[in-house]
Amino acid sequence: xxxxxxxxxxxxxxxxxxxxxxxxxxxxxxxxxxxxxxxxxxxxxxxxxxxxxxxxxxxxxxxxxxxxxxxxxxxxxxxxxxxxxxxxxxxxxxxxxxxxxxxxxxxxxxxxxxxxxxxxxxxxxxxxxxxxxxxxxxxxxxxxxxxxxxxxxxxxxxxxxxxxxxxxxxxxxxxxxxxxxxxxxxxxxxxxxxxxxxxxxxxxxxxxxxxxxxxxxxxxxxxxxxxxxxxxxxxxxxxxxxxxxxxxxxxxxxxxxxxxxxxxxxxxxxxxxxxxxxxxxxxxxxxxxxxxxxxxxxxxxxxxxxxxxxxxxxxxxxxxxxxxxxxxxxxxxxxxxxxxxxxxxxxxxxxxxxxxxxxxxxxxxxxxxxxxxxxxxxxxxxxxxxxxxxxxxxxxxxxxxxxxxxxxxxxxxxxxxxxxxxxxxxxxxxxxxxxxxxxxxxxxxxxxxxxxxxxxxxxxxxxxxxxxxxxxxxxxxxxxxxxxxxxx
Numbered sequence: 366x367x368x369x370x371x372x373x374x375x376x377x378x379x380x381x382x383x384x385x386x387x388x389x390x391x392x393x394x395x396x397x398x399x400x401x402x403x404x405x406x407x408x409x410x411x412x413x414x415x416x417x418x419x420x421x422x423x424x425x426x427x428x429x430x431x432x433x434x435x436x437x438x439x440x441x442x443x444x445x446x447x448x449x450x451x452x453x454x455x456x457x458x459x460x461x462x463x464x465x466x467x468x469x470x471x472x473x474x475x476x477x478x479x480x481x482x483x484x485x486x487x488x489x490x491x492x493x494x495x496x497x498x499x500x501x502x503x504x505x506x507x508x509x510x511x512x513x514x515x516x517x518x519x520x521x522x523x524x525x526x527x528x529x530x531x532x533x534x535x536x537x538x539x540x541x542x543x544x545x546x547x548x549x550x551x552x553x554x555x556x557x558x559x560x561x562x563x564x565x566x567x568x569x570x571x572x573x574x575x576x577x578x579x580x581x582x583x584x585x586x587x588x589x590x591x592x593x594x595x596x597x598x599x600x601x602x603x604x605x606x607x608x609x610x611x612x613x614x615x616x617x618x619x620x621x622x623x624x625x626x627x628x629x630x631x632x633x634x635x636x637x638x639x640x641x642x643x644x645x646x647x648x649x650x651x652x653x654x655x656x657x658x659x660x661x662x663x664x665x666x667x668x669x670x671x672x673x674x675x676x677x678x679x680x681x682x683x684x685x686x687x688x689x690x691x692x693x694x695x696x697x698x699x700x701x702x703x704x705x706x707x708x709x710x711x712x713x714x715x716x717x718x719x720x721x722x723x724x725x726x727x728x729x730x731x732x733x734x735x736x737x738x739x740x741x742x743x744x745x746x747x748x749x750x751x752x753x754x755x756x757x758x759x760x761x762x763x764x765x766x767x768x769x770x771x772x773x774x775x776x777x778x779x780x781x782x783x784x785x786x787x788x789x790x791x792x793x794x795x796x797x798x799x800x801x802x803x804x805x806x807x808x809x810x811x812x813x814x815x816x817x818x819x820x821x822x823x824x825x826x827x828x829x830x831x832x833x834x835x836x837x838x839x840x841x842x843x844x845x846x847x848x849x850x851x852x853x
Contacts, residue, residue, distance in 0.1 A: 375445055376445060378441075379438070379441055379442045379445050381399075381400055381401045381404055382398075382400070382421060382422060383400055383401065383404035383405070383408060383421060384401060384404050386401075387442050387445070387446065388400075388401055388438060388439065388442045389401045389402070389403065390402040390403070390434070390439065391434070391435045391438045391439050391442065392405060392432040392433060392434055392435060393432060393433055393434075393435040393438070394420055394425075394427050394431070394432050395425075395427055395431060395432075396420050396422075396423050396425040396427065398420055398421075398422045398423060399435055399438055400421070400432075402432075402434075405421075405432060406429070408421060409429045416428050416429060455474070456476075457475070457476035457478070457479060459478075459479070460476050460478040460479065462476035462477060462478050463476060464476055464493060465477065465492065465493050466479075466480055466490050466491070466492065466493060467490065467491055467492070467493050467495075467496035467497075468485050468488045468489075468490055469488065469489040469490065469491060469496070470485075470488040470489060471484075471485070471488065474493055475490070568638060572638075579627060582627050583627075593618060593619070596615075596618075597615065597618075597619060600615055665722045665723070665724065666721060666722065666723050666724075667723070667724060667725065668714075668716055668718075668723045668724065668725045668828070669716070670688075670714040670715075670716055670725045670828050670851050671686075671687040671688060671714065671715045671716070671851070672687045672688065672689075672690055672712050672713075672714060672715065672830070672851075673687075673704070673712060673713050673714060673715045673827075674687065675702055675704045675705060676704045676705055676706060676711070676712055676713040676748070677690070677699075677705065677706070677711075677712040678705070678706045678707070678708075678709065678710045678711055678712065679696045679697045679698075679699045679705075679707075680692060680693050680695075680696050680697070680710055681693065681710060681711075681712055681832055682697070683712070684850075687715075688850060688851040689848065689849065689850040689851070690712055690830055690832055690848070690849050691832065691847065691848035691849075692710070692735070692832050692833060692834035692847050692848075703748065704748060705748060706748050706749075707748065707749050707750070708749065708750050708751055708752075709751065709752055709754075709831065710831055710832055710833050711742075711829065711830065711831050712830050712832075713742060713827045713828065713829060713830070714827050714828030714829075714830075715827075716827065716828065717744060717825035717826060717827045718795060718797055718825065718826050718827075719797065719821075719823065719824075719825055719826070720797050720798065721797055721798075722794075722795070722796045722797070722798075723794075723795050723797075724792055724793060724794045724795070725792070725793055725828060725851065725852075726790050726791065726792045726793075726807045726851070726852040727739050727790065727791045727793065727830070727849050727850065727851055727852065728789070728790050728849070728850045728851075728852055729765070729789050729790070729791060729848075729849055730847070730848045730850075731765065731767070731847050731848075732847075735767070735832075735833070735834045735847030736764065736765060736766045736767065736832075736833045736834070736847060737764065737765055737830075737831060737832050737833070737847050737849055738754060738762045738763065738764035738765075738773065738829075738830070738831035739762060739763065739791055739793055739804075739828075739829065739830055739831075739849065740760060740761045740762025740763060740773070740793060740802065740804070740828075740829045741760075741761050741762075741793065741795055741802055741826050741827065741828060741829050742759055742760045742761075742762075742826070742827055742828075742829035743759035743760075743821070743824050743825075743826060743827075744824055744825040744826070744827060745759060745824060746758065746759040746760060746829075747759075754773045754831065755773050755774055756774065756816065756819060760773070760829055761773075761802040761816050761819070761829075762829055762831065763791070763804045763813060763814060764831070770813055770814070772814045774816070789806065789808060790806070790807035790808050790852060791804060791805070791806065791807060791813070792804065792805040792806075792807040793828065795826060797821060797826065799818060800818040800819040800820055800821055801815065801816070801818055801819075802815075802816045802819070803815040803816070807852075830849050832847045832848070832849055833847060834847045
C-alpha cells in the first residue's frame with residue numbers, strides 16, 4: 366500500500382488546483398504556483414476585478430502574460446502518466462484497497478469496503494475480471510464495427526483520390542489538346558499573314574514604280590512646256606524685224622500636239638487592290654464568328670427552363686408556374702394541337718437552343734410504379750403516335766424505371782449504378798456546337814452518361830421530359846407517383 370500511496374501523492378502533485386486534472390501545458394506564476402495555461406487564462410477572463418489578478422492559491426497579485434511555461438513540470442506530468450499501478454492493479458482512492466469488484470449499476474470498479482457502503486450495498490456487483498471479459502466482448506464488437514467503418518472511409522478516400530487523378534489526367538489531356546490546336550491555328554494565321562503581307566508589299570512596290578514613271582513623264586512634259594513658254598515670251602519682247610524672223614517656226618512650235626495624260630495605274634492594278642480590300646473585308650465576319658464561337662465555348666449558361674403547356678400530353682399536370690410536372694390520374698380535356706404529344710407522356714421546355722453551352726437541373730420524386738426520363742429533343746421530334754426515346758428519333762435522354770438509370774440509346778443500356786430511391790437531382794448538359802449531351806448526378810457531381818457527339822445541323826434543341834406512373838394490378842390502394850421539378 367505504500368507504493369500506492371506514493372503514486373497517489375505524485376498524482377496529486379501534478380494536479381491543477383483549478384480543473385482538478387493533470388496539468389495540461391503547465392505555466393508557473395511569479396509566486397511559484399502552477400496551473401494549466403487554459404485554466405489560468407480562463408480564470409483571468411472570468412475575474413470580476415481589473416488586473417492585476419490574485420493567485421487562486423496564495424492571492425499574490427499577478428498580471429496576465431506574466432506566467433511562464435514550466436517545461437520541467439510538463440515532463441514530470443508525462444512521466445507520471447506512464448507509471449503503472451503497483452502490482453498492475455489500481456487501489457481505491459478512498460479506502461486504499463485493491464479494486465476487485467465492479468458495480469454494474471454505476472459501471473465503475475470498487476473495492477470490498479465500497480461494496481458494503483450505502484452507495485453500492487444494494488447494487489448488483491460482479492468480480493472485476495468477469496466484468497472485464499463481458500465488456501471486452503462488447504468493445505471488440507464495436508471495435509470491429511469501427512474498423513469496418515474506417516475501412517469504408519479509406520475506400521472512399523482511395524476512390525476520391527483515384528477520381529481526382531483521373532480528372533486531372535483528363536484536364537491535362539484537354540489542356541495539351543487546346544495548346545496544340547491554338548499552336549496550329551497560330552501557325553496557320555501567321556502563314557496567311559505572311560502570304561497576304563507579301564502580296565500587299567508586291568502591290569506597294571508596283572504602285573511606287575508606276576507612280577514614279579508617271580511623275581517622270583509629267584516632269585519631262587512640264588520642262589518642255591516651260592522652255593517653249595520662255596522662248597515665246599522672249600520672242601514677243603524683240604523688235605518687229607527680229608520678231609518676224611523665223612515666225613513660221615515659232616508658230617509651228619506653239620501649235621504642238623495637245624498633251625495626252627498617260628495612264629498612271631492600269632485597271633488590272635486597281636482590280637488587284639480592290640480584290641485585296643475585299644479579301645480583308647471577308648475576314649471581318651470570319652473573325653467575328655470565330656470570336657463569338659470562342660466566347661460561347663467559354664461561357665456556360667444555366668438555362669431558366671419552363672414547361673410548354675401546348676406540348677404536354679393530356680395525362681401530364683403542369684404546375685401554375687410551369688416548372689413542375691406530374692402524372693395525373695385522369696386524361697385532361699385539352700385541344701389536340703399539332704405541337705401536343707398524344708401518345709407518349711412527354712412535355713418539352715418552352716426554351717430552345719441553337720448555339721452555346723447550357724445546363725439545367727431537375728429534381729425527381731418517384732414512388733411505387735413511377736418512372737421518368739429527362740434530356741433534350743429536336744424541335745422536329747414527332748408528337749403523334751408511338752415514338753422511341755433515342756437519338757435516332759431526335760431524343761437524347763436517361764430514364765429511371767425503378768431499377769437504375771437507363772441510357773436510352775439503340776439498344777438501351779442499363780448503367781452500372783442504380784439511383785437512390787429518395788429524391789434526386791439530375792443535371793442536363795448541352796453543348797450545341799460540339800453536339801454533346803451529358804447527364805450528371807447534381808448531388809454528388811458524378812457523371813451518369815455522355816452521349817456520342819451528334820450533329821444538330823442548326824435545328825432548335827429543347828429540354829425534354831417524360832413521366833409515367835402505373836397502378837398495381839392487385840393493390841389499387843398503392844398509388845404510384847412520379848414528379849419532375851425544375852430547380853431554380
